[in-house]
Amino acid sequence: MKKAIQIVFAVALVSLMACKGGKAPADATKKVVDTEIQFDTVLCMVGDLYDDQIYNAHFFYYNRGDKPLLIDSVATTCNCTIPVYFKTPVAPGDSSQITVAIQGGALKPGYFSKSVMVYSNGSVEPVSLTLRGESKRGDASLPGDSASVKD
DSSP states (O other), X not given: OHHHHHHHHHHHHHHHHHHTTOOOOXXXXXXXXXXXXXXXXXXXXXXXXXXXXXXXXXXXXXXXXXXXXXXXXXXXXXXXXXEEEOOSOBOTTOEEEEEEEEEGGGSOSEEEEEEEEEEETTOSSXXXXXXXXXXXXXXXXXXXXXXXXXX
């Protein structure tokens, strides 16, 4: 009975917030940007990528501000890209990198353009990193070779 009352109370509270708009104060929705992130490049031309290949794109970035830079998250647009990045803060003036692996066998044949979005305290909007190339069917490796990795 006590649990049922708690559930009813929670539903009523949510409904009341919905009626009032349920919006957070304007200050709470503003993103805090206290440093500056700068990438060497935001575009990587992969070239031809075959089913048996994995391509590692390296995106180097710098902290151009005067406070530590922290990458909050890196979001992908598909399961064919896997970002790897350090979660430790980057000191002012220092640099780091985000490596994005893309697997040829996970792509449809033909031209591709895949993006990853970088969220940090170095910019209000996420930074878009793009990988472009041509997905080809078949294996690029020689007979007897295992899958290859391109950098």
